[in-house]
Amino acid sequence: MGDWEIISNEEVDELRRMVEDTGVQNLPNYISKKAKQWQEVEVHIAVLGETYVGKSTFINQLRRVEEWDDTFAPVGLGDTTLEPTAYENPYNKNMVFWDLPGVGTLKFSKDESYFRTINIERYDFFIIMSDQCFSENDAWLAREIRKRGKPFFFVRSKLDEDFKSAEHDGQSIDKAVPRIYKSCADNLRKANFREPNIFIISNYNHEIGQFDDLMIAIFHSLPDLKKEAMILSIGPLTHNIIREKKKTLHSRVFKIAVISAGVAAIPVPGLDVIADLAIIAHEIHFYMSEFGLDEESLKHLCKKTKTKYDQITESLKHSKSLLTEKNIIRTLFMKIVKTQAAEQVAGRFAKYIPIIGSIVSSGVAYGACVKFLRSEIDLLEQDAHTLIDVVIDKNKKL
Numbered sequence: 338m339g340d341w342e343i344i345s346n347e348e349v350d351e352l353r354r355m356v357e358d359t360g361v362q363n364l365p366n367y368i369s370k371k372a373k374q375w376q377e378v379e380v381h382i383a384v385l386g387e388t389y390v391g392k393s394t395f396i397n398q399l400r401r402v403e404e405w406d407d408t409f410a411p412v413g414l415g416d417t418t419l420e421p422t423a424y425e426n427p428y429n430k431n432m433v434f435w436d437l438p439g440v441g442t443l444k445f446s447k448d449e450s451y452f453r454t455i456n457i458e459r460y461d462f463f464i465i466m467s468d469q470c471f472s473e474n475d476a477w478l479a480r481e482i483r484k485r486g487k488p489f490f491f492v493r494s495k496l497d498e499d500f501k502s503a504e505h506d507g508q509s510i511d512k513a514v515p516r517i518y519k520s521c522a523d524n525l526r527k528a529n530f531r532e533p534n535i536f537i538i539s540n541y542n543h544e545i546g547q548f549d550d551l552m553i554a555i556f557h558s559l560p561d562l563k564k565e566a567m568i569l570s571i572g573p574l575t576h577n578i579i580r581e582k583k584k585t586l587h588s589r590v591f592k593i594a595v596i597s598a599g600v601a602a603i604p605v606p607g608l609d610v611i612a613d614l615a616i617i618a619h620e621i622h623f624y625m626s627e628f629g630l631d632e633e634s635l636k637h638l639c640k641k642t643k644t645k646y647d648q649i650t651e652s653l654k655h656s657k658s659l660l661t662e663k664n665i666i667r668t669l670f671m672k673i674v675k676t677q678a679a680e681q682v683a684g685r686f687a688k689y690i691p692i693i694g695s696i697v698s699s700g701v702a703y704g705a706c707v708k709f710l711r712s713e714i715d716l717l718e719q720d721a722h723t724l725i726d727v728v729i730d731k732n733k734k735l
């Protein structure tokens with residue numbers, strides 16, 4: 338979509354469908370509900386594997402919890418329970434990770450009773466984790482999951498240890514991933530997986546190996562609404578997750594703009610357009626928390642990386658002003674309204690006026706909302722990438 342396009346043909350179609358469903362008067366309400374729908378969707382993630390392979394560590398990382406958090410999954414103790422243990426994502430309780438004891442570990446026999454114990458139907462996808470090259474037990478699990486037609490991923494953890502060994506042995510670390518892949522794939526081929534989905538990762542360092550590829554593969558294995566829920570519920574852990582978040586947030590913009598510039602919009606004192614600034618501000622705060630740039634996330638990060646708050650915010654070009662300057666959202670929005678009004682007078686948006694004009698009270702407000710929200714997403718995305726680099730840098734020095 339070009340920069341000048343304030344609504345795409347697909348979005349026009351979607352709007353028309355929504356108007357048909359609910360009528361213009363109810364549109365803001367209807368869209369608000371749709372925009373929140375992802376929070377209602379449950380995603381259940383099964384993490385299976387033998388004891389000590391890194392399941393709990395992986396689950397903690399994806400939930401962004403640290404040792405000091407109440408719901409931290411105990412690490413390094415092995416599997417102490419025979420029961421599946423559920424860990425909610427504190428940022429979205431409908432995203433639940435299940436720590437499941439492996440078949441080999443706790444005297445489970447390889448039969449239906451195991452699947453009854455773990456309630457196999459519950460999960461949207463399965464992570465089968467190993468810190469070796471996957472055992473016969475892992476392969477058996479995968480075959481059973483495959484029979485049931487659910488997505489599953491083989492995840493080989495502790496790549497950082499292989500890197501250390503390679504360095505110690507005077508070998509190139511570049512060869513570690515292909516070498517591990519080959520050993521795992523050979524093993525799994527013998528167990529009847531022709532092209533196994535193997536991802537080699539480190540729970541300690543997401544920048545090495547295929548953590549990012551794993552996340553993207555998981556997103557794409559899910560149906561639309563669950564995919565959106567997954568992308569918006571997971572933390573901004575890597576550059577690619579941030580890019581996926583950006584895409585998903587962009588796809589919401591036209592809906593939020595319709596609500597803000599909507600039929601029931603409230604005139605904003607001092608603005609000569611009708612737009613609901615509270616809705617816009619709320620959405621921008623949502624972007625900030627999605628990108629880990631809200632105060633709470635930043636403070637959490639400071640504690641984790643032992644960095645001072647000011648030192649972190651200093652590196653964040655855009656969020657810094659959003660976090661500290663009062664009325665900044667209104668000021669920035671006003672600027673866009675002015676350019677939007679001028680462009681609209683110049684007739685650049687004439688082709689959109691019939692559809693937008695029949696739905697929102699002001700085409701200028703709609704156009705300004707779209708542009709504003711899009712530019713905010715892009716600016717915040719930049720800060721989110723910067724933040725990751727700060728963390729990586731910090732980790733290197735620790």
Ligand SMILES: Nc1nc2c(ncn2[C@@H]2O[C@H](COP(=O)(O)OP(=O)(O)O)[C@@H](O)[C@H]2O)c(=O)[nH]1
Pocket residue numbers: 386387388389390391392393394395411412413414415416494495496497498538539540541
């Ligand atoms: N070096 C390294 N250690 C890891 C990694 N993942 C987990 N560990 C460590 O492996 C041990 C077992 O991890 P844990 O998550 O408790 O495994 P679980 O028994 O499968 O839940 C702990 O000491 C973790 O700190 C990793 O990717 N790299």
Ligand SMILES: [Mg+2]
Pocket residue numbers: 392393394411412413415416436
């Ligand atoms: Mg564990």
